[in-house]
Amino acid sequence: MSQYKPGARLRSAVCATEVVVIAAPDNSVAVNCGGAPLLLEGEQVGEGLQLAASAAEGTQLGKRYTNETGDLELLCVKPGEGTLAAEGVALVQKGAKPLPSSD
Amino acid sequence: MNLMMLLEMAAQGFGERVAFVNGDESLTYKQLFDAAGQAGVRLRDGACQHVAMLDVSSLALPIGLFASAWAGKPFVPINYRLASHEVEGLVSRIEPAFIITDAERIASWTSRSEAELEAREAFVDFACDGTRPLENDWPMAPDDIAVLLFTSGTTGTPKAAVLRHRHLVSYMFSAVEFGSAAEDEVALVTVPPYHIAGVISVISSIYAGRRVVQLPNFNARDWIDIARRERVTNGFLVPTMLSQIVSELEGQDSANLPLLASISYGGGKMPQPVIERAMALLPNTKFTQAYGLTETSSTICVLLPWEHRAAGASNDPAERRRLTSVGRPLPGVELQIRDEEGRALPPGHRGEIYVRGDQVSGEYVGRGSVLDAQGWFPTRDAGELDEEGYLFLEGRADDVIVRGAENMSPGEIEDVLLRHPAVLDVCVVGVPDEHWGEAVAAVVVLRPGGEATTDELRDCVRSQLRSSRVPQFINFASELPYNETGKLLRRIIRANWAAN
Numbered sequence: 001m002s003q004y005k006p007g008a009r010l011r012s013a014v015c016a017t018e019v020v021v022i023a024a025p026d027n028s029v030a031v032n033c034g035g036a037p038l039l040l041e042g043e044q045v046g047e048g049l050q051l052a053a054s055a056a057e058g059t060q061l062g063k064r065y066t067n068e069t070g071d072l073e074l075l076c077v078k079p080g081e082g083t084l085a086a087e088g089v090a091l092v093q094k095g096a097k098p099l100p101s102s103d
Numbered sequence: 104m105n106l107m108m109l110l111e112m113a114a115q116g117f118g119e120r121v122a123f124v125n126g127d128e129s130l131t132y133k134q135l136f137d138a139a140g141q142a143g144v145r146l147r148d149g150a151c152q153h154v155a156m157l158d159v160s161s162l163a164l165p166i167g168l169f170a171s172a173w174a175g176k177p178f179v180p181i182n183y184r185l186a187s188h189e190v191e192g193l194v195s196r197i198e199p200a201f202i203i204t205d206a207e208r209i210a211s212w213t214s215r216s217e218a219e220l221e222a223r224e225a226f227v228d229f230a231c232d233g234t235r236p237l238e239n240d241w242p243m244a245p246d247d248i249a250v251l252l253f254t255s256g257t258t259g260t261p262k263a264a265v266l267r268h269r270h271l272v273s274y275m276f277s278a279v280e281f282g283s284a285a286e287d288e289v290a291l292v293t294v295p296p297y298h299i300a301g302v303i304s305v306i307s308s309i310y311a312g313r314r315v316v317q318l319p320n321f322n323a324r325d326w327i328d329i330a331r332r333e334r335v336t337n338g339f340l341v342p343t344m345l346s347q348i349v350s351e352l353e354g355q356d357s358a359n360l361p362l363l364a365s366i367s368y369g370g371g372k373m374p375q376p377v378i379e380r381a382m383a384l385l386p387n388t389k390f391t392q393a394y395g396l397t398e399t400s401s402t403i404c405v406l407l408p409w410e411h412r413a414a415g416a417s418n419d420p421a422e423r424r425r426l427t428s429v430g431r432p433l434p435g436v437e438l439q440i441r442d443e444e445g446r447a448l449p450p451g452h453r454g455e456i457y458v459r460g461d462q463v464s465g466e467y468v469g470r471g472s473v474l475d476a477q478g479w480f481p482t483r484d485a486g487e488l489d490e491e492g493y494l495f496l497e498g499r500a501d502d503v504i505v506r507g508a509e510n511m512s513p514g515e516i517e518d519v520l521l522r523h524p525a526v527l528d529v530c531v532v533g534v535p536d537e538h539w540g541e542a543v544a545a546v547v548v549l550r551p552g553g554e555a556t557t558d559e560l561r562d563c564v565r566s567q568l569r570s571s572r573v574p575q576f577i578n579f580a581s582e583l584p585y586n587e588t589g590k591l592l593r594r595i596i597r598a599n600w601a602a603n
Contacts, residue, residue, distance in 0.1 A: 006269075007104045007243035020108055020243070022276075061116050062281025077112050101279060101290075101311060102367045102393035102402045103303045103339060 001028040002040070010038040010074075014051040017059045017080030022073040029072060033059070034082020055083040057090075065091035104245040104272050106172040106306060107143075110136055111239060113309045116282050122309060124333065125162050125317040132309065134231065138166045141233030142226065143173025143241065151201035151219060153251065155179040156296050157190065158204050159319035163223040164296050165305050166230045167203050172249060172268070175242040179251045179263075180297040184587055187214075193253055194218055196263065196468070245269035250302055251468065252397050263468040264397045273461035274303070274400040275310045277435030284313035290337040291330055293321040293344060298588050300370060300393075303401040304339055313337065323351035327360070334362050341370040343589035346377045349384060358384045369393035369402070371589040372496065372514065374521050375427050382415050394429035394496065396482055400462040403438070404494050406430030421489075427518070428493040436460040439479070440488055453487045453512065455500045485512060502593055504533035506541050509571055513593075516574065519567050520545065520560060525553030530583050531574065532593055534600045545574040546596055548582055576600075 004010075004024035011018045012033035019038070031038050035052025039045065059065070061079045066072060067086045074084060074091065084091040110132075113122075118133035130138065146154055154171040156164065156178065171178035179197050181190060183204075191214050194200060198216060206222040249268045253261035290313050294301040308315045316333045318326060321344055330338065340348070345368050352358045366381070366388055373392065382390060389408035395401040406428055414425035432438045439447045440454040448454045457479045465480035466472045474480050485497040497503070497512035504511050513531035520529045528548040536542035549555060557577040564573045584592040 007245050009243065020104065022104070062112050064276065075108070077108055078115065100365060100367070100389065100391045100405075100408060101307060101313075101337065102369065102391050102405050103300050103307055 001030045002037075003028045004031075004072075009041055009077075011041075011078075012080050012082050013037065013039050013045045013049050015080035015082040016078055017076065017082050017084070018078035019059075019065070019074040019076050019084070022064065022075050023071060024073075025069075025071040029086055030088075031072070031074075032082075032085045032088075033080070036082075051082055055085060055090075056081050057083040059084060060093070064094040066094050067091055104268050105241050105243050105247070106249055106268060106271060107139065107169060107239075107241040108243075109272065109275060109306065109310050110139060110169050112281065113312060117312050120286065120312060121314045123162055123165055123315050123317065125160070125319070128162055130162055130165070130231075132312075135165055135169065135309070137233055137237065138227075138230035139169035139173050140237035141235070142166055142170035142230035144235075144237075145174075145229070146170055146176060146201060147174035149201060149219070151176065151199050153177050153179050153197040153200045155181055155194065155197060155200050155202040155218075156204075157181045157183050157202055157208070158223055158296070159183060160292070160296055160301065160317040161223050161227070161319065162317075163203050163226050164301075164317070165309070165315075166227060168250075168302065168305055170230065173241045175247055177248040177251045178302075179253075180295075180302060181253065182295075182297040182587075183208075190214075191216065193261065197251070245272075252297070252299060252302070254397050262470070264464065265466040265468060266397075266400055266464050270400045270462050270464045271303075271306060273435065274402075275306060277433055277460075277462065278402060279307045279310045281310055282312045284308075284311040287334070288312075288337060289314045289316060289333055289335045290339060291316045291318060291326065291333070291335040292339050293318045293326065294339060294341065294370075295319075295588070298370070299395070299397040299401050300339065300341075323347040327351060330360055330363060336362055336364045338363060338366040340366060340368045341589040342368055342373040342377065343371065343585065344368075345381055346374070349377060349381050352384050353380070360385060361387070363388050365389040365391065365408070367391040367393055369395065369429075371591070373427070375518065376521065378411070378426055379415065382411065392429055394494065396484075398463070398465050398480060399436075399458060399460075399482075400464065402433060403436045403458050403460070403462075404429045404432050406493075424495075425489075425493055428489070428495050430494065431492050432458075432494075433460075435462060438488075438494065440486060448487075450488045450490050450492075453485060453497055453510065456482045456484045456486045456494070456496075458482060499593075502532070504531075504541050504543060506533070506536075506539045506543060506571055511543070511572055515568065516543065516545070516564060516572050519564050519572075520547065523555060523560065523563050525549050525555040526560075527551075527553070528583050530591055530593060530596050532597050532600065534576065534597065536575070542575040543572065544576040544578070544600055546578050546580050546583065548580055 114136035392406040533541035
């Protein structure tokens with residue numbers, strides 16, 4: 001369980017995924033990737049951790065992931081094999097709104 | 104949050120793609136990332152507190168912008184066309200500064216300022232000569248200032264608008280899909296770095312993964328030549344540029360720009376005849392109009408390609424009029440029209456445009472935020488919405504002419520006069536009048552060979568608008584005063600009336 005600040009960079013303990021926190025709730029929240037808690041910069045990977053088969057749907061570069069209430073939002077800046085989840089529930093890709101580029 | 108994380112993603116996702124082309128020189132995404140790091144570490148460790156760019160577009164623009172982000176220091180583009188005392192005035196507000204500029208200016212620099220000047224070539228060479236390994240160690244505080252932009256000052260002393268990393272990143276999230284550009288997409292960008300669209304086009308292009316070809320000094324013939332040679336698919340223009348391109352193409356046998364899939368334009372009023380001629384000349388090109396302000400991180404409303412075509416093909420005057428609309432708000436933007444007491448107005452009523460959203464800054468150095476308690480930004484632009492939510496601009500709120508108790512916008516009178524076959528350009532302003540408070544005055548530029556008397560022009564207005572709109576005074580001129588990004592300088596016309 002951690003309290004995250006927008007701008008914080010987190011990485012997966014079990015795959016290549018890295019995310020940046022875009023929005024986070026005021027209270028603590030348990031965020032996992034590939035079944036293991038995400039790590040803050042400088043945090044060491046615990047021993048014996050492995051990608052959980054049940055949480056291996058992968059992350060995509062440049063996609064934003066959000067929880068159901070929308071107060072947690074993560075931007076994938078490095079893709080990997082794990083699934084992002086908060087409080088045990090998989091995060092979903094935020095819908096893109098494709099518009100023609102204006103600038 | 105930092106703009107650098109967007110470039111990091113681009114370098115990872117499509118590092119070998121060409122990001123920027125200027126003449127014979129180019130940078131891939133990976134090279135741009137490395138150059139930003141090399142220059143960024145140097146800027147971070149240097150004494151400067153701002154990184155200024157007093158120059159035309161070059162490869163130093165994207166490197167300078169992202170290096171500043173890496174260093175955690177604001178990037179400050181400055182209009183290189185300003186007189187030297189004006190430049191000095193702006194530089195004195197951002198010292199100690201590191202200034203990227205051209206070699207000639209450095210040779211003739213006489214200012215007593217302690218700014219450190221470097222020629223663009225030397226800056227690019229240093230940045231691209233990197234051998235030391237880079238760590239992704241840029242700051243991530245969302246409230247850090249990314250860009251300071253001096254507003255054009257059509258109404259007085261330039262204000263330094265503050266754009267924080269969170270504003271620009273929010274804009275990218277709501278307006279651009281990461282990596283959405285096809286590999287053969289090439290944008291031709293002619294907007295100068297000191298214009299918000301010049302800064303934003305760098306960021307949105309790298310986020311989309313588009314190749315940018317820079318054209319530092321616009322002229323229509325060069326633009327067309329480069330568009331053909333570099334296989335340009337997307338053009339970004341201000342209305343006066345599109346107008347010149349249209350005139351140039353009309354003189355050639357065929358438009359012959361088959362790869363030009365889209366043109367986006369904005370930054371000033373687009374005359375309806377110009378956009379109609381452009382659409383006829385380029386029937387396969389998709390047109391998008393954007394409306395935005397420096398203080399809103401660029402675009403807040405867009406008129407989409409299908410909306411252009413639907414309006415252009417319609418015989419219904421109300422629908423056809425949408426060609427002169429700036430469209431509807433972006434998904435992340437709320438918009439209201441308010442009266443002078445700040446009350447929200449229903450569709451069909453003219454008032455001041457207010458906007459709200461994560462990309463809206465509304466903050467100036469030394470003045471703080473001008474957002475109200477609910478986060479709304481007063482744009483000082485006047486406009487009205489139609490029933491479908493399309494926004495029509497009516498000029499600056501300060502440009503509204505108050506004749507008697509009647510408010511009228513110069514734009515509606517100008518639109519009528521522009522449709523007169525002899526009229527090339529026109530500006531309508533309010534001038535002091537003893538009886539009415541303000542009277543309607545028009546300065547008209549006739550087409551070469553065109554003829555029209557003042558009575559004829561008055562009849563033209565009278566036949567389409569209420570009699571109060573008929574100009575009391577009409578003068579003829581050979582041209583109107585525009586600034587270099589195509590903004591009509593009404594204050595100069597008003598001052599000329601006052602002087603004569």
